Amino acid sequence: xxxxxxxxxxxxxxxxxxxxxxxxxxxxxxxxxxxxxxxxxxxxxxxxxxxxxxxxxxxxxxxxxxxxxxxxxxxxxxxxxxxxxxxxxxxxxxxxxxxxxxxxxxxxxxxxxxxxxxxxxxxxxxxxxxxxxxxxxxxxxxxxxxxxxxxxxxxxxxxxxxxxxxxxxxxxxxxxxxxxxxxxxxxxxxxxxxxxxxxxxxxxxxxxxxxxxxxxxxxxxxxxxxxxxxxxxxxxxxxxxxxxxxxxxxxxxxxxxxxxxxxxxxxxxxxxxxxxxxxxxxxxxxxxxxxxxxxxxxxxxxxxxxxxxxxxxxxxxxxxxxxxxxxxxxxxxxxxxxxxxxxxxxxxxxxxxxxxxxxxxxxxxxxxxxxxxxxxxxxxxxxxxxxxxxxxxxxxxxxxxxxxxxxxxxxxxxxxxxxxxxxxxxxxxxxxxxxxxxxxxxxxxxxxxxxxxxxxxxxxxxxxxxxxxxxxxxxxxxxxxxxxxxxxxxxxxxxxxxxxxxxxxxxxxxxxxxxxxxxxxxxxxxxxxxxxxxxxxxxxxxxxxxxxxxxxxxxxxxxxxxxxx
Numbered sequence: 001x002x003x004x005x006x007x008x009x010x011x012x013x014x015x016x017x018x019x020x021x022x023x024x025x026x027x028x029x030x031x032x033x034x035x036x037x038x039x040x041x042x043x044x045x046x047x048x049x050x051x052x053x054x055x056x057x058x059x060x061x062x063x064x065x066x067x068x069x070x071x072x073x074x075x076x077x078x079x080x081x082x083x084x085x086x087x088x089x090x091x092x093x094x095x096x097x098x099x100x101x102x103x104x105x106x107x108x109x110x111x112x113x114x115x116x117x118x119x120x121x122x123x124x125x126x127x128x129x130x131x132x133x134x135x136x137x138x139x140x141x142x143x144x145x146x147x148x149x150x151x152x153x154x155x156x157x158x159x160x161x162x163x164x165x166x167x168x169x170x171x172x173x174x175x176x177x178x179x180x181x182x183x184x185x186x187x188x189x190x191x192x193x194x195x196x197x198x199x200x201x202x203x204x205x206x207x208x209x210x211x212x213x214x215x216x217x218x219x220x221x222x223x224x225x226x227x228x229x230x231x232x233x234x235x236x237x238x239x240x241x242x243x244x245x246x247x248x249x250x251x252x253x254x255x256x257x258x259x260x261x262x263x264x265x266x267x268x269x270x271x272x273x274x275x276x277x278x279x280x281x282x283x284x285x286x287x288x289x290x291x292x293x294x295x296x297x298x299x300x301x302x303x304x305x306x307x308x309x310x311x312x313x314x315x316x317x318x319x320x321x322x323x324x325x326x327x328x329x330x331x332x333x334x335x336x337x338x339x340x341x342x343x344x345x346x347x348x349x350x351x352x353x354x355x356x357x358x359x360x361x362x363x364x365x366x367x368x369x370x371x372x373x374x375x376x377x378x379x380x381x382x383x384x385x386x387x388x389x390x391x392x393x394x395x396x397x398x399x400x401x402x403x404x405x406x407x408x409x410x411x412x413x414x415x416x417x418x419x420x421x422x423x424x425x426x427x428x429x430x431x432x433x434x435x436x437x438x439x440x441x442x443x444x445x446x447x448x449x450x451x452x453x454x455x456x457x458x459x460x461x462x463x464x465x466x467x468x469x470x471x472x473x474x475x476x477x478x479x480x481x482x483x484x485x486x487x488x489x490x491x492x493x494x495x496x497x498x499x500x501x502x503x504x505x506x507x508x509x510x511x512x513x514x515x516x517x518x519x520x521x522x523x524x525x526x527x528x529x530x531x532x533x534x535x536x537x538x539x540x541x542x543x544x545x546x547x548x549x550x551x552x553x554x555x556x557x558x559x560x561x562x563x564x565x
Contacts, residue, residue: 044100046083054079056087056100064089065097074102090127091164101166108141111176118171123188126169128162136162138169144181152189193229197269200230204264204271209278214255219246224257224273232271234259239275241282241315243301250275282315287353289313294348295365300338308334310346310360318358320346326363327370327402337362369401370440377405377435377445382452384432387425395421397433397447405445407433414450425449456489457557466549469564474543482539484547484561492559494547496539 044056044064054071058064064087071079090099107125108114117124126140135147136159146169153159173182204226212224212232221235234257236244244250251257263272290296290312298310298318307321325331325338338344350359377383377399385405389396394408412424425431433447464470472484477496484492539545546564553560 042087042089044085044087046079046081046085049079049081055097056085058087058089058098058100060098062092063097064100065093065095066100066102070101088125088127088166090166093164099164099166111142114140114142114171114174114181115176118174121170123168123170124183126167126183128165128167131160131163138167138183140169140171140181140183142179142181144169144171144183146183146185150184150186152186189229196227196229200227201264201266201269201271204261206261206264208261209258210261211256211258212273214251214253214257217247217251217253219248222247222251224259226271230271232259232261232273234273234275238262238273238277241276241279242311276315282313283353283356286313286316286358287351290348290351290358292348292351295345296348296360297343297345300340300342300344302340303334303338305333308338308362310344312358316358318346318348318360320360320362324349324359324361324363327366327368330402369403370443372401373399373403373440373445374438377438379435379438381435382432383435384430386430387427390421390425390427392420395425395431397431399445403445405433405435405447407431407447407449411436411446411448411450414453414455455557456487457491457559458554460487460490461552461554461557461559464549464552466552468549470547470549470561471544472547472561474539474541474545477539477541484545486559490559492547492549492561494561494563496563 042058044058046054047057047063048055050068052068054066054068055063056066066087068079075085085102087100087102090101093099108117114124116122124140126138126144128146129137129139132145135145136151138144138146148159150172151159151162153162167185168188169183169185170187171181172184173180175181210226212226214222215225215231216223219236221233221239223231224234226232234247234251236247236250239247239250257275258278259273259275260277261271262274262277263270265271296312296318298312301309301311301317303309305322307319308325309317309319311317320334320338322331322334325334331337344362345365346360346362347364348358349361349364350357352358383399385397385399387395388398388404392409394406395412396404396406399405407421409418409421412418412421418424431449432452433449434451435445436448436451437444437446439445470486472486472492475483475485475491477483480496482494482496484494486492547561548564549559550562551558551560
């Protein structure tokens with residue numbers, strides 16, 4: 001039984017041409033008939049060799065084009081001009097050349113050959129003639145259908161490029177009565193890829209540097225085609241030393257990259273690739289760039305409960321610990337002061353490239369407020385501030401700029417002995433305090449409240465004036481300088497004149513011994529204004545004399561006296 005599809009492949013008879021037909025017409029018809037028969041095997045001669053394309057004379061008006069890649073798939077030697085080669089003819093390319101292939105897969109010559117190839121699941125050669133709805137028409141000696149899903153082409157926009165190509169395929173359905181033939185190219189492509197993958201895994205070594213093309217992107221990385229059918233994964237963490245959110249931020253489909261093979265897992269058939277590994281480690285740069293004490297600038301990359309990370313170089317983050325953010329102890333978390341993306345200045349406190357750590361200080365660039373404390377709060381000055389905390393031993397007062405002063409429990413009040421500061425003051429209460437001591441090295445300020453409470457000395461000074469005569473008891477006389485008790489808790493200073501001592505009268509001594517208490521004696525003397533001895537008599541400790549107030553200094557609580565004349 002004659003098969004019309006196979007009959008169509010027989011040479012066209014040209015002997016029936018009319019006598020008046022010109023040789024050119026005959027040649028044109030011959031050429032046209034041949035171009036309508038893709039898949040024909042011819043002998044060609046190499047006429048030129050380019051970087052990507054080899055041109056062959058195939059005995060037609062137009063040369064055939066064979067890619068260098070297809071040559072290498074089947075030919076062990078390098079191509080040479082003049083070499084003769086058996087090729088399969090496909091359709092024309094955009095330049096008008098016939099597309100050639102060195103495909104050596106046999107083509108069945110009849111239905112019995114097709115049945116044998118089907119039974120043996122053997123690959124056969126064919127030419128993709130046209131794209132149809134849902135697939136392609138393929139000429140394998142008869143008309144066959146290839147579903148798009150079995151074409152071996154992944155992307156829909158790449159499918160039109162398959163038309164005119166010489167392919168290998170396998171028959172998956174053969175109905176001789178209905179002349180229904182279905183072929184599959186995908187299974188052949190996948191088998192070829194499996195072989196290439198096996199070869200690639202055998203040849204690939206960790207540390208190898210190669211070029212690969214970005215085939216597809218995922219958020220977590222990019223799949224690169226190392227060779228046809230062999231992909232490797234370039235994970236986002238291996239794209240750059242800088243933090244990468246998603247792969248598309250660094251690469252795009254079609255990019256040609258030079259990468260390093262990081263790991264080859266033959267068992268799982270996975271290849272890990274690295275891009276950043278071909279760049280200098282930024283921590284090496286950091287080690288020679290940053291020194292302790294340097295002032296640097298960076299961007300806040302992220303915040304944690306314990307501090308803020310600042311990107312100083314791509315892939316190099318320094319940490320500002322919470323304790324280095326501010327001199328003010330009120331900062332509880334980094335977000336109270338900084339935000340992600342903010343540009344900040346900091347001081348290098350520590351550099352440890354081995355552990356990939358850099359310690360930064362933020363408060364140091366703001367200036368140390370303790371440098372100004374002695375000027376702002378000199379000893380003896382007073383100020384008002386709120387109590388921030390109470391402890392068993394005292395109260396802490398906010399002095400501003402992160403500075404806190406401490407009032408010891410013994411310096412809170414003169415009224416009574418306190419068991420706890422809360423017996424007299426409360427947290428949040430504003431108090432007035434006196435600066436008693438500043439220890440800048442230990443960053444401590446000692447304050448006092450009781451020192452500002454009015455004393456008997458304050459009351460005495462308020463009730464007397466300069467020039468007034470008063471009585472007092474000599475407490476101590478040394479080097480012409482005497483301390484004089486003017487009342488309970490009130491002491492004045494008197495510059496004494498040198499005189500000869502004179503024995504105290506017996507009557508006076510007796511009288512003094514009769515006085516029940518010093519306060520009663522002084523009270524009696526102050527009322528009468530009298531003195532036991534004149535200013536010319538000798539003096540000694542315990543004597544009660546008359547004095548004149550020479551000077552009163554309320555600020556220093558100082559009372560200066562002179563002996564009354």
